[in-house]
Amino acid sequence: MRLAELSARSGVSTATIKYYLREGLLPPGRRVTATQSEYDGDHLRRLRLVRALIQVGGVPVASAREVLAALADEDLDRNERLGRAVWSLPHGPAPDEDDPATEVGRRTADALLEQLGWGHGPASGEPVAPAYGMLVTAIATLSRLGYPCSTEDLEPYGRAMEQLARTDLDLVERYGTPEEQVAAAVALTVLYEPVLLSLRRLAEAEESRRRFGGK
Amino acid sequence: MRLAELSARSGVSTATIKYYLREGLLPPGRRVTATQSEYDGDHLRRLRLVRALIQVGGVPVASAREVLAALADEDLDRNERLGRAVWSLPHGPAPDEDDPATEVGRRTADALLEQLGWGHGPASGEPVAPAYGMLVTAIATLSRLGYPCSTEDLEPYGRAMEQLARTDLDLVERYGTPEEQVAAAVALTVLYEPVLLSLRRLAEAEESRRRFGGK
Structure with a gap:
């Protein structure tokens, strides 16, 4: 297909496609x-x-290039590629x-x-995922501001995500x-985040109405 | 307590506290x-x-003022205040x-x-929550980019959030x-978002290792 058709089928403008080509995010035709x-x-x-990465994930162009390099790295197995990309x-x-x-x-x-029995902490001896740092920052903020954040408070959130990770990977295995699969895993990680957060707010409103409605 | 102690106990600098006082986000002492x-x-x-709202939630000062106004509105019941604040x-x-x-x-x-049996859609005849628009945007993006986003694909995410909303409201009822309670509900909505997203990435890495590790 020509540039115009690529644009029409992807919903991305030709100017943006040309920019991605120049930045090496898209291989030349x-x-x-x-x-x-x-x-x-x-x-x-x-x-x-x-x-998905740039518009929804807010990923800077340089990081998007790293994600793509990880996806294409044939020295890594599927699990390593997915890890590196995320x-x-x-x-x-x-x-x-x-x-x-x-x-x-x-x-x-x-x-x-x-x-939770997950093998990612610094105790694992493996390189520590940046999501671990993100979790530490989030808990530190809760703690500093005096909101509940004990291991017991947090465990149900971990269990729920454990269960959803199976759903995520089932989608990927299609x-x-x-x-x-690896490309879809990265895209779905990013694209399902606003799905999750909006559904959580709606579910909270539903639960609040059930508990507090009309009181 | 004096300003210096308020700063020490909250971890917020005195300059920032003075700014919040000027902006009416904090009542005068x-x-x-x-x-x-x-x-x-x-x-x-x-x-x-x-x-929590401004630093973690990225809430603009004007919106933070609206959140606070909703929390203080004695004409609203607990469910309405929580809804309006979120x-x-x-x-x-x-x-x-x-x-x-x-x-x-x-x-x-x-x-x-x-x-899901939730009463928030436009079909409810009630004002439509902005989280509904957020969900529509997220699904539209998935659809436009050709990723899975059928009702069946999304339902497990809704069910998981339904379950977590009960955990969220249990924390609130403490x-x-x-x-x-209403103030905590808004703070926890915002502060638990990075907890959820980081745990999801860690859970995905764990599940990926289980399924694809060493292959």
Whole structure:
């Protein structure tokens, strides 16, 4: 397909596609004339992923390039590629080591991961995922502001996410090849975040009405 | 307590506290001398909430003022106050009515809410929560980019959030007065979002290792 069709089928403007081509986020098409190139289904899939990362995930162009490099790294297995790609996503502010609440956040996060039986904490001896730092920061903030954040308070949230991760990976396994699966995993991680957060707010409103409505 | 102690106990700098006082996000203290005021536990609690909204929730000052007004509105019952306060939080981009995918998003969201048995859709005849628009936008994006987003795909996410909303409201009901409960509900809505998202990424990594590790 030509650039115009790629644009129509992806919903991404031709100007934006040209920008992604210049930035190396999209591989060049097959040149057919001096001014025209031919694009295929791989371009369309790649374009959708880039769009998801940048527009919904708020991923900077440089990080998007890292995500794509991880996806294409044939030295890594599927699990490693997925891990590396998700690590390249933004994870918010790193823990503030000058804040005493960070120590509380770290101890609570470690106890929580231990209780959940997940192997990601610093105790695992493996490189620590940036999502661990994000969790520590979030717990530190709750602690500093005096809101509930004990291991017991947090465990139900971990269990719920454990269950949803199976749903997430079931969606991913619908894709045929390991390459498509890893790309879908990163896209769905990002694109389902606003789904989750909006459903949580609606569910809270529903539960609030049930408990407090008309009182 | 004096300003310095309020700052120490809240972890918020005196300059920031003075800014919140000027912006009306914090009620003035009781004046004790020409240059000193006395603050109490209500100030501390309010300050923590404002901090949660602005720093973690990314809530603009004007919206924070609306949240606080909703919390203090004695004409509303607890359920209405909570609803109004959460409505004042940012909800991301509104659905793009020029995008045909928005229609898919809306139809899917309505079918999903119906299936979940929640009363928030436009069909309820009640004002539509901004979280509904956030959900429509999220589904429209999934649809436009060609990722899975049928009602059946989304239902497990709704069920998981339904279950977590009960946990959320259990935390809220630990607070003694309706005023404190509503304030805690808004703070916890915002502060638990990064907890959820980081735990989801860690849970996905765990599940990916289980399914794809070493292959």
